[in-house]
Ligand SMILES: Nc1ncnc2c1ncn2[C@@H]1O[C@H](COP(=O)(O)OP(=O)(O)O)[C@@H](O)[C@H]1O
């Protein structure tokens with residue numbers, strides 16, 4: 001299974017999403033790795049800081065990763081270059097596009113999704129960094145995205161300082177601790193939100209390939 005996490009904006013949790021999807025699948029016994037396709041090498045830097053139980057490869061080792069792993073997650077860099085984005089998404093079973101509920105992030109996501117639609121690339125939007133006091137803004141963003149026909153994951157990723165703490169120590173969020181080594185009280189809320197996202201992905205992939213098969217059967221019949 002090939003998953004690409006990408007978007008036009010920086011700071012929308014692409015790397016965080018890649019790390020956590022990989023962590024969830026690893027915890028379920030899957031052979032998973034990350035390919036860091038960002039020139040800033042943020043996923044590699046995240047991994048070096050701590051002790052993640054799965055490998056993170058530079059993009060130069062992507063071929064090796066594709067042969068040896070059951071799930072390969074590509075962490076993309078923020079880009080507005082259409083060719084670069086198409087190249088990044090090409091061959092993916094699913095492209096995950098994280099977006100915050102902010103208007104500009106939503107607009108860029110709609111733009112990006114139309115590019116993937118034209119390429120018939122399977123994609124879904126993940127609403128991230130949702131402030132628990134501003135659920136309404138997230139619901140409005142979801143409605144706007146759905147109006148444009150986008151698939152939106154059935155769970156938001158909450159805005160939690162536990163994610164920052166996890167990043168600082170190079171761990172998954174369920175291991176987040178504060179400076180005094182005390183477990184973050186909301187770490188499991190963050191973890192379970194990514195568990196829910198990971199569980200929705202296989203269904204999204206099989207639905208897409210079923211639709212593709214049906215449409216190619218239709219065109220065979222009408223030929
Ligand atoms: N759900 C979240 N809540 C709070 N902070 C988050 C969340 N997701 C990511 N972050 C933080 O936001 C910053 C940017 O995230 P990152 O994954 O590096 O974004 P990108 O890869 O899109 O540039 C990081 O410091 C990360 O720890």
Ligand SMILES: [Mg+2]
Nearest residue numbers: 014015038042
């Ligand atoms: Mg990144």
